[in-house]
Amino acid sequence: MSTKTSKLPPISTLGPLIALVLAVIFFATQSDRFLSVQNFSLILQQVMVVGTIAIGQTLIILTAGIDLSCGMVMALGGIVMTKLAVGSGMNAYLAIACGLLACMAFGLVNGLLVTRIKLPPFIVTLGTMNIAFAITQLYSGAQTITDLPPAMTFFGNTVAFGSAAFNYGTVFMIVLYAVMWWGLRDTQPGRHVYAVGNNPEATRLTGIATDRVLLGVYVLAGAFYGLAALLSVARTGVGDPNAGQTENLDAITAVVLGGTSLFGGRGIILGSLLGAVIVGVFRNGLTLMGVSSVYQVLITGVLVILAVTTDQLSRKGAR
Amino acid sequence: MSSHTLVMEARGLVKRYGQVTALDGADFELRAGEILAVIGDNGAGKSSLIKALSGATIPDEGEIKLDGKVIRFKSPADARREGIETVYQDLAVAPAMSISENLFLGREIIKSGFIAKLLRIIDKKQMLEQSVARMNDLKVGIRSMTQAVETLSGGQRQCVAVSRAAAFAQHVVILDEPTAALGVKEGNMVLELIRRVRDKGLPVILISHNMPHVFEIADRIHIARLGKRACIVNPKTISMSETVAVMTGAKRADELRAECLA
Amino acid sequence: MTRTQFTSRLALSALTLAALSGAAVAADAPVIGLITKTDTNPFFVKMKEGAQAAATAKGAKLLSAAGKADGDNAGQVTAIENMIAGGAKTIMITPNDSKAIVPAIKKAQAQGVMFIALDSPTDPMEATDALFATNNYTAGELIGKYAKAAMAGKPAKIATLDLFPGHPVGAQRHNGFMSGFGLKASDAKSNELSKSAEIVCMADSFGDQAKGQTAMENCLQKNPDINLVYTINEPAAAGAYQALKAAGKEKGVVIVSVDGGCAGIKNVKAGVIAATSQQYPLKMASMGVEAGVEYAKGGKKAKGYTDTGVTLITDKPMAGVDSKDTKVGTDLCWGNK
Numbered sequence: 001m002s003t004k005t006s007k008l009p010p011i012s013t014l015g016p017l018i019a020l021v022l023a024v025i026f027f028a029t030q031s032d033r034f035l036s037v038q039n040f041s042l043i044l045q046q047v048m049v050v051g052t053i054a055i056g057q058t059l060i061i062l063t064a065g066i067d068l069s070c071g072m073v074m075a076l077g078g079i080v081m082t083k084l085a086v087g088s089g090m091n092a093y094l095a096i097a098c099g100l101l102a103c104m105a106f107g108l109v110n111g112l113l114v115t116r117i118k119l120p121p122f123i124v125t126l127g128t129m130n131i132a133f134a135i136t137q138l139y140s141g142a143q144t145i146t147d148l149p150p151a152m153t154f155f156g157n158t159v160a161f162g163s164a165a166f167n168y169g170t171v172f173m174i175v176l177y178a179v180m181w182w183g184l185r186d187t188q189p190g191r192h193v194y195a196v197g198n199n200p201e202a203t204r205l206t207g208i209a210t211d212r213v214l215l216g217v218y219v220l221a222g223a224f225y226g227l228a229a230l231l232s233v234a235r236t237g238v239g240d241p242n243a244g245q246t247e248n249l250d251a252i253t254a255v256v257l258g259g260t261s262l263f264g265g266r267g268i269i270l271g272s273l274l275g276a277v278i279v280g281v282f283r284n285g286l287t288l289m290g291v292s293s294v295y296q297v298l299i300t301g302v303l304v305i306l307a308v309t310t311d312q313l314s315r316k317g318a319r
Numbered sequence: 320m321s322s323h324t325l326v327m328e329a330r331g332l333v334k335r336y337g338q339v340t341a342l343d344g345a346d347f348e349l350r351a352g353e354i355l356a357v358i359g360d361n362g363a364g365k366s367s368l369i370k371a372l373s374g375a376t377i378p379d380e381g382e383i384k385l386d387g388k389v390i391r392f393k394s395p396a397d398a399r400r401e402g403i404e405t406v407y408q409d410l411a412v413a414p415a416m417s418i419s420e421n422l423f424l425g426r427e428i429i430k431s432g433f434i435a436k437l438l439r440i441i442d443k444k445q446m447l448e449q450s451v452a453r454m455n456d457l458k459v460g461i462r463s464m465t466q467a468v469e470t471l472s473g474g475q476r477q478c479v480a481v482s483r484a485a486a487f488a489q490h491v492v493i494l495d496e497p498t499a500a501l502g503v504k505e506g507n508m509v510l511e512l513i514r515r516v517r518d519k520g521l522p523v524i525l526i527s528h529n530m531p532h533v534f535e536i537a538d539r540i541h542i543a544r545l546g547k548r549a550c551i552v553n554p555k556t557i558s559m560s561e562t563v564a565v566m567t568g569a570k571r572a573d574e575l576r577a578e579c580l581a
Numbered sequence: 582m583t584r585t586q587f588t589s590r591l592a593l594s595a596l597t598l599a600a601l602s603g604a605a606v607a608a609d610a611p612v613i614g615l616i617t618k619t620d621t622n623p624f625f626v627k628m629k630e631g632a633q634a635a636a637t638a639k640g641a642k643l644l645s646a647a648g649k650a651d652g653d654n655a656g657q658v659t660a661i662e663n664m665i666a667g668g669a670k671t672i673m674i675t676p677n678d679s680k681a682i683v684p685a686i687k688k689a690q691a692q693g694v695m696f697i698a699l700d701s702p703t704d705p706m707e708a709t710d711a712l713f714a715t716n717n718y719t720a721g722e723l724i725g726k727y728a729k730a731a732m733a734g735k736p737a738k739i740a741t742l743d744l745f746p747g748h749p750v751g752a753q754r755h756n757g758f759m760s761g762f763g764l765k766a767s768d769a770k771s772n773e774l775s776k777s778a779e780i781v782c783m784a785d786s787f788g789d790q791a792k793g794q795t796a797m798e799n800c801l802q803k804n805p806d807i808n809l810v811y812t813i814n815e816p817a818a819a820g821a822y823q824a825l826k827a828a829g830k831e832k833g834v835v836i837v838s839v840d841g842g843c844a845g846i847k848n849v850k851a852g853v854i855a856a857t858s859q860q861y862p863l864k865m866a867s868m869g870v871e872a873g874v875e876y877a878k879g880g881k882k883a884k885g886y887t888d889t890g891v892t893l894i895t896d897k898p899m900a901g902v903d904s905k906d907t908k909v910g911t912d913l914c915w916g917n918k
Contacts, residue, residue, distance in 0.1 A: 031803070039802055046795045142626045143916065144790070144816070144844060158827070165827075188427045188439040195413045195424060202411035206425035207396050236791050237823055240816075242621060243791055265415045287799035293785040294746055 012259030012311040013271040019303060020278050027285030034288055037164040044170045047280040049074075049235065051173050052228035053251040054258075054272040055180055056107075056221030061255050062184075063197040063217055064264025065114065065121035069106065069129035070225055070251050071244030076136045077103040077229030082145040082239025085152060092151035100226035106132055107222020111215040129248070136241050145239035155234035169231045174273075176227070181269050193217060198265025253300060254279065257307045266311075278303065324351040325387070326522050327372065327491055332381035334367050341367035342378065343546030349491065354513065354523045356533040356554075359543030360566055365526055366495075368543060372524070373405040373493050374398030385490060402489025408496050410480045414469035418461065419443075419450040421468050422483050453486045457515050474505025478512050485516045492516060493524045498532050510536050530559050539581045542566055553581035611641045611877030613870055614664035614672040616657050620647035622788075623842060624862050625675065627915040628699065631863030632673070635870035641877075643870070644669055651748075654678040658685040671695045671873030673866065679704035679749070695876050697883060699865045701750060711872065711883035713865045715891050717750050717839070718757035718769035720858035721811075723893045723902070724837035725761020727856045728809055730899035731835050735808065737762075737779050740800040742786040742793050742812045742821055747772055751813055754839050758811045781807060786817035793820025801828055812838045815845030815857065822853045841894060843916035849894055850907040856895035863915050864889045 028035040053070050060067045081099030084090040090098070106128055113124040155169035184190035195203045196213045204210045232243055257275030260267025279300055286296050329347040333340070342364050349355050359365040370376040372383065374392030383390055385401055392398045395405070412421045420427075423446050429435060430442040450464040459478045461471070468476060477497055484492045494513065498506040506529075513536060517523050527533050533540060534554045542549040542565050549565055550572035557579035564570035572580075615632045617625035629645050636643040644667050646660035654677050662685075664672055672694055676682045679702060686696050686708055696709040701717075703709050728737075741758070744751030752772045759766035759775055766775035774783065781804040784796035793816065800807060801824060810825075812818040818838040825831040831853075838845065841859025848854045872883035893903060894910035 033802055042798055042802060046798065049791075137621060142621060142623050144819075146844070146847075156827075183438075186440055186443070188429065188441055191416075191420060191427065191441065192425075194416060195420075198413040198415045199411070201409065202413055203424070205395065205407060205411040207399060208425045232791065235823075236794060236820065238790060238819065240790050242789060246787075246792075265413065283795070284799050284802065287782070287784050287796070288803045290783070290803075292746055 010259060010266070010268070011314040012261065012266070012307070013268055013274065014259075015310040016257050016259060016271065016274055016278060016303070016307055019306070020274060020281065023278065023281055023285065027281065027288065030285070031288040034285060037162070039284065041164045041166050041170065043277065043280040043284050044173075045167045045235070046284070047254075047276040048167070048169045048173045049228050049232045050247050050250045050254055050279070051273055051276040052176060052231055053225055053247055054254040054276055055176060055269065056224035056228075057251045058255050058258075058260055058267065058269050058272045059180075059193060059217045059221050059224075060121065061197075061252075061260050061262060062193050062264060062267060063214055064200070064262075065214070065217075066125065066252065066262070067110065067121065067218075067221060068125040068248060068252075069110065069132055070125075070221070071246070071248035072129045072132035072136065073103050073106045073222065073244075074225040074229045074232065074247065075241060075244035076106070076132045076139075077226045078233050078239050078243055079136050079140045079145070079241055081152065081229065082148055082233055083140060085149055086145050086147055086239075092149040096152065096230055099229055100223060103226035103229065104219050104222040107219040107225070108215075110222075111218030114218065115211040115214050140239070140241040142241055144241065146237070148233065148237060148239070152230070153234045153237055155231050156237065157234075167235075169234055172227075173231065176224070177270060177273050184269055189213070189216070194265050196264075250276075250279065253304055256304055259307065259311060261311055262308070275307075325349065325384075326351050327383070327385050329368075329372065329383045330381060332368065332371055332378045332383070334371065334376060334378050340546055342371065342381075344381070345543070345546060346548045347372070347541065348551075349522050349524060350539075351522055352517065352520060353538040354517050354525060354536055355539050355541055355551075356525045356527060356537035357541045357543060358527065358530075358533060358562070358566060363543040363566070364546040365543040367546075369405075369493060369495060369524070369526055372398075372491075373403060375405075399487075403491045403493065404484035404488035405493040406477075406480045406484045406495060406497065408499065410476060412468050412476060412480060415467055417465045417467055418454075418471075418479055419447050419464040421479060422446075422450050422453070422464075422486065424483075426487065454482055457482050457485060457512060457519075459512060472505060474501050474508050477501065477505075477509045481509065481512055481516065485519070485521060488521055490522075491524060492521050493526075495526045496528065497525065498527065498529055506532060530563065534559055542572075544568060550575070551581050552579050611874050612644060612664075612668040612670060613641050613873035613877075614644045614646070614660075614667070614669035615866065615869070616660045616664070616672065616674040617645075617647045618651055618657075618675050618677050619649070619653075620645075622651075623844075623916055624700075624840065627842075628675070628862040628866045631915075632866035632870050634863075635867035639870060639874045641870060641874050648677045652677050654681040657682055661685050661689055665689055665692060665694060669694065670877050671697065671869075673697045673699050673869040673873070674709075675700045676703050683708045695873070695882050697869045697872060699869055700860075700862065702886075706886065712886045713868050713872075713889055714886070715860040715865070715889050716769070717753035718760075720839045720860060720891045721754040721757020721759075722761030723858045723891065724811070724839065724856055725758040725763075727761075727893060727895065727899055727902045727904070728758070728811070728835060728837050729762045730902050731855060731897070732809060737809050738804060738807050739780045739809045739811065740782040740784070740797065740804075740807045740821075741774070741780055742784055742796050742800075742810065742817045743774055744788055744813045745785045746774070754813060755811065758837070786813060786820065788814050788817055790816040790820040790823075793817035794823045795820075797821040797824035798827075801825070801830070805830075808834050810834060810836045812836060814838060815840045815842055815848060815854065818845070818854050818857075819848060822848075841892070841910065841914055843911065843914035846894060846907055846910040846914045849896060849910065852896075855897060856893055856904065857910075859892045859894045859910055859913060861889050861891075861913070861915070 077099040080102045081095045085092050085095035113119050158165040158167050192213050254275035255272045258271025327349040332342045332345045334342040357365050371378045374395045374397050428442045428445045430440045540552045644664050648656040698709040698712045702712050755774050756766040764777045782800035786793035786796045810821050815838050835855045839858045895904045898904045
């Protein structure tokens with residue numbers, strides 16, 4: 001017997017799924033190079049960084065919060081790990097761990113400001129976004145860091161599967177999604193995240209340590225930004241202080257497109273992967289068609305409005 | 320008829336908020352197996368009284384006893400641990416989550432086994448079975464425990480909240496305005512449920528403005544006035560208008576006939 | 582690294598910057614302002630450093646500011662007002678919006694301030710007293726000519742990794758490349774990217790390495806036979822190379838670029854970029870400072886357009902195309918060597 005409220009994913013995620021299928025069909029008719037395993041593996045590779053950031057962002061949005069600093073914190077993590085490894089000669093794995101810790105430290109700061117000082121997440125992360133950016137620029141001297149040790153570029157390597165090449169990083173991202181999907185569905189801490197987002201007062205009254213749940217969410221999100229940093233570094237082969245600037249809003253877009261409600265407590269995490277893939281599909285498809293990137297931006301905007309509207313309307317129906 | 324064992328009692332409770340004295344030496348007693356309604360005008364101190372009993376506030380002076388033992392609650396969690404469950408006016412449910420999840424909110428059943436305990440994996444099957452069992456026990460007529468709470472009517476939601484309290488309470492169930500904002504049919508459904516809770520042996524403290532409901536369901540009525548307890552009356556012998564008169568101060572407690580007191 | 586170490590590094594950097602800008606200057610030292618488009622693009626970071634070095638050498642005081650992002654005009658207008666209040670008599674500026682900044686410049690000029698545009702002109706060009714810039718169109722033409730020679734008559738399947746639609750620098754370099762290659766393209770005044778049959782894919786890289794990589798991957802997907810890649814700048818070129826390498830195609834494809842930063846020259850040396858047009862932001866800045874000092878001392882204003890030059894840097898020279906090797910390129914490059 002399952003406690004899922006319905007066999008299908010909620011309408012807010014079903015809608016984007018249908019949009020994705022329609023988009024795939026459309027692009028397949030426009031270019032004969034679109035519909036192939038190799039092209040899809042390419043798209044997954046292109047969205048793996050945003051996709052991983054979106055895992056952390058989903059957790060935060062599920063608690064009715066938002067994190068505007070995600071991309072900048074990721075960039076900081078990338079610079080920390082590459083500069084330590086290349087500039088200070090630190091052991092690669094240790095450097096990666098330091099990068100992760102730096103990101104989690106920012107998550108901790110965000111979480112403390114939200115839970116202890118009771119500041120709205122929007123404001124807090126607006127501030128930490130700028131701070132993370134500045135620290136990254138100063139620490140890196142605005143220079144990209146090259147000649148990375150092989151341990152850091154590992155996730156950029158590919159393994160061949162028939163005619164297609166699959167990226168280790170993509171596989172890693174999918175594993176992360178699977179683990180988080182299970183965790184949010186079947187573990188007590190996971191269900192508490194939903195409860196806190198759905199009705200924070202109720203969870204407090206039932207004795208759940210709401211503040212601890214929130215703090216945990218922000219720190220865990222930081223960890224995912226750190227993992228995204230590793231994937232970003234592996235994909236591009238450099239530590240780039242200007243990385244992550246568009247990923248900030250792209251991650252939020254992916255979460256919203258995937259059907260997670262900005263009001264908290266509703267949404268499935270696999271939706272965020274869907275959201276990230278939709279954006280990647282449009283970018284890839286439009287380039288194959290030779291259409292300007294401006295249209296990609298336009299379409300993304302339209303999709304976001306559609307996604308949020310569908311969510312609102314479906315909730316009104318459920319009363 | 321009843322043995323008059325006091326499950327809960329309080330003497331001389333005082334609570335001040337700055338210049339305002341909400342509780343001015345209030346007394347309280349709750350007998351085993353009864354439904355005690357607490358009524359009073361606004362500012363009479365009934366919500367402060369309930370907050371003190373449920374651990375939501377700490378009184379400045381006075382003593383509270385549970386089953387004869389003096390207790391000092393520092394938080395609602397303390398009260399809960401002592402077996403006192405409170406249903407607040409806003410119900411404290413997560414609307415998007417299922418009935419089963421809401422019944423066990425904060426007290427989810429964890430699967431056995433080392434890994435399960437470490438990762439705190441929820442035993443959804445157990446939770447569902449127990450939800451069904453408890454709701455059947457209380458004769459609540461909701462068919463599916465997996466539907467989201469927000470799909471329920473107001474009365475059904477109230478039943479879920481009350482059932483949750485009844486399921487986990489060991490000593491006392493406190494209900495704050497359970498039939499407010501409910502229609503006639505739904506209100507009666509909730510009253511029926513409250514009776515069944517009492518019949519299972521759990522005493523119920525009920526705060527309400529709804530006089531007809533109070534008179535229909537309460538065994539005794541505690542009238543709060545000016546931060547104190549004016550008196551406890553017997554709904555079977557006193558009239559509604561007299562009760563309201565004491566509540567508003569038009570009549571004093573010592574002006575009542577002897578058989579009205581309880 | 583812990584956050585405490587971060588904070589101390591941050592504090593140290595802030596102190597260093599403060600020390601640099603507050604370097605020992607005489608009380609009546611000429612005050613010169615520099616307003617760049619942003620202060621995160623390494624090009625402008627280096628421009629600022631060059632200006633500071635020249636100012637220190639000449640005993641002038643440098644005030645610096647920047648827009649918040651590419652295209653931020655309002656931020657630059659505010660900077661002009663602040664610098665005049667700070668006593669600047671000469672202001673050097675890389676305008677974010679060549680038209681919109683003109684009224685603010687005219688207002689300042691009426692108060693006796695001399696304006697020098699750096700790197701890109703205002704519209705009209707005469708709105709500033711002088712322009713020290715590099716010709717982005719010429720920079721494109723150089724690598725276009727080089728590419729033509731490097732292709733040695735093979736039919737070209739070209740991918741262009743551009744900046745983003747509508748940006749003048751992106752258009753000039755792109756169209757210059759096409760013109761140098763021998764394809765029909767708009768002239769230097771246009772902001773539109775010209776097309777041609779030989780260009781099988783045009784994608785936007787935003788001058789960013791990761792986006793350049795994605796753009797190249799998608800272009801390769803569209804046309805796996807691409808054999809020549811024009812890139813708007815060296816980070817985009819590095820991204821293009823990553824994509825080509827992942828597809829196993831890096832040996833057969835020629836990549837050309839513009840900028841001449843030290844990181845980019847290293848990539849030319851490494852064979853990642855075949856040739857790059859090197860520009861000189863430090864020279865623009867130091868020339869601007871010199872002009873400012875002269876104006877402050879003798880009242881003589883700088884005038885007209887001075888081309889600060891562009892050099893083709895490659896280790897694989899082609900006949901008929903003037904170039905210098907990476908040793909020269911490294912000596913002249915801007916950035917951390």
